[in-house]
Amino acid sequence: MGDGALSLRERSSTVRVVPSARPRKLAKVPFVELADERLQGVVSSGSDIGRVYVSSVEAGTYAFSCSTNNNRPCGGARGAFCNHIRALIGEAVLQYGAERVARYLKVEVSGEEAEAHTLTVAMTSTRPAQGDKSAAAQVFSRFLRHLAYLEFTPTTAPLPEMHWFPTTGAVA
Template sequence: MLERASVVEGVVPAGRRTVKVVPFVELAGGRVQGVVSSGSDVDRVYVSFVAAGGDYYCCTNNNRPCGGLGGGPCKHIREMVDEAILQFGAARVAAYLGVADVATADDAPALFGALRGAERKESPGVVFSRFLNYLRYCELTSRPGTVLEMGWFVS
């Protein structure tokens, strides 16, 4: 018998993520998108995405293209996809990106081998603003009761 509830059981993460390297990753808008910390500058982050079909892009939060984009996905995109696989599982990420043979795409290199896409420049604004909104929720203090910003149903 099904119970009636307004809370849906979440998906258990597939592995332990390294939030310091990739603080934000999500499956949204037909792509894997996220924010990756710079390895050389603590004040810089990269906004990256891989779309269904394989198109990709990576740039800084102030819209400067990543220097590692040279005919293929850069290390920031690969790190982001690795973290997405840890969080959501390889099969779910591969299916979301439209990979035909989900069973063979069990890690980032295999996933990129199954995708055929090209660099597609896009503004980082949407992904970066989603990240900042996510940070706002992470900074809320824990308190008993209802958090109004997270109330989805009208009572």
């Protein structure tokens, strides 16, 4: 592209993303993403409506982290994946598809075996270590930023602060 031609992505104010593999409910895991070499997201607490957990699993090493939105460690994530991380993996499979999640996290499973439970078993069999929880603040901040967009009045006019926001459709 050295001749000055712009790609579709550079000319457009939106970026296309792959639609969800299957519909998912947002109540338990309202935010899930494959980013920064991790599967990461926000998982609602099962016991306290005012509490959420920020959970992540690193690609390749499967090092994991789970803490509350105010940086208190998850009581269930002591040496093994807690229920929040298991829910995060399950929702990631619904959002992105098992094959894509497996490929991103570098989990070795055959195509016909790929599902949330199989991925979890494959990762936990390596005995992953506790990961660095320093990214939790960034993940939670992105989640809150996404929630703020829900407060906007629906409009078809361009919103400069959302020029990066993905549209639905297949990746070009």
